[in-house]
Amino acid sequence: MEKPCILATTFGAHGGIYKCFAPVVEKHFTIIPYETFLLDQKNLSEQVKAVFVWGVALKVDRGLMQSLPNLKVVVNGGVGVNHLDIPMINSFGVKVCNTPHVVDNATADIGMGLMLASARKIVEGHHYTLTHNNEDLPESSMGMDVSGATLGIIGMGRIGYKVARRAQAFDMKILYHNRNRRKEEERAVGAMYCANMEDLLQQSDFVMVVVNLSPATQKLIGAKELAMMKPTSTLINISRGLVVDQDALVEALLKKVIRAAALDVTYPEPLPIGHPLAALPNVIILPHIGTHSVETTQLMVEKMVTNALAVLGGNHPPDEVKV
Ligand SMILES: O=C(O)C(=O)CO
Numbered sequence: 001m002e003k004p005c006i007l008a009t010t011f012g013a014h015g016g017i018y019k020c021f022a023p024v025v026e027k028h029f030t031i032i033p034y035e036t037f038l039l040d041q042k043n044l045s046e047q048v049k050a051v052f053v054w055g056v057a058l059k060v061d062r063g064l065m066q067s068l069p070n071l072k073v074v075v076n077g078g079v080g081v082n083h084l085d086i087p088m089i090n091s092f093g094v095k096v097c098n099t100p101h102v103v104d105n106a107t108a109d110i111g112m113g114l115m116l117a118s119a120r121k122i123v124e125g126h127h128y129t130l131t132h133n134n135e136d137l138p139e140s141s142m143g144m145d146v147s148g149a150t151l152g153i154i155g156m157g158r159i160g161y162k163v164a165r166r167a168q169a170f171d172m173k174i175l176y177h178n179r180n181r182r183k184e185e186e187r188a189v190g191a192m193y194c195a196n197m198e199d200l201l202q203q204s205d206f207v208m209v210v211v212n213l214s215p216a217t218q219k220l221i222g223a224k225e226l227a228m229m230k231p232t233s234t235l236i237n238i239s240r241g242l243v244v245d246q247d248a249l250v251e252a253l254l255k256k257v258i259r260a261a262a263l264d265v266t267y268p269e270p271l272p273i274g275h276p277l278a279a280l281p282n283v284i285i286l287p288h289i290g291t292h293s294v295e296t297t298q299l300m301v302e303k304m305v306t307n308a309l310a311v312l313g314g315n316h317p318p319d320e321v322k323v
Contacts, residue, residue, distance in 0.1 A: 097307035102299035107290035108162035114262035152204030155211035213240035241267035
């Protein structure tokens, strides 16, 4: 039987991923890369049954939806679907799926990695080793302890909880803020609920942002919130760039309102070379690599395939996203 066609971006903004994971997809589908589609849209559009989205290179807008008459499902690689207009896609009778659960550990690991790297000045240490000329380590290379410090987690969903479990092993005092109190998780990791985010911001040595991006969380952390944090504290963002007001963050870091920031996410991504954030000595910036490991990417691609196959087979997909 002929395999159904999917339209796909090059997987990840990080080249190479596409090639190594294509066989997982090609067991079941014929891949039409987006670049190929653009060259021969007229002949290819009727063949597309599913769209695989990875990053933002392939924009699923109304125009694309109108050009794919046989499309049944859009599957997002990753859990955050803020870049997809789900009601618009659904209005074409097309389902939207994502890849929850399998991203949780890798994303929590990046959060911990950023916290440790910022606290213990790991990036500076590496740079010193490569360039030292036998000079002494500067006093500014001294870090601060993570063990025993207070971590405030904003957003106690699946990833926030995984962060909390890791922080527990570091003997951290854990505070969290979430729309709803999560008593079971709280007990499991010995965390304290802050109904008021202000309390968390005022008490934490490290504030880690793990919320979904939505109209309610856009610029959740702005100048006012940064001013509530301790001058010795560090902001870590592993959610979406837009959850933090980046201009306010630059200002706060310049004026030492907070000690440092460590970001897996920014806007735009990747951050343009020479952006004011990148010029600051007290920032670590990654190019949104929360899920960017071989094992996790493999699991995500498998989940994308499972969801697409379910929809095309007329079954309920395990990870449909509904609004
Ligand atoms: O799964 C996602 O959406 C992520 O961005 C993880 O970093």
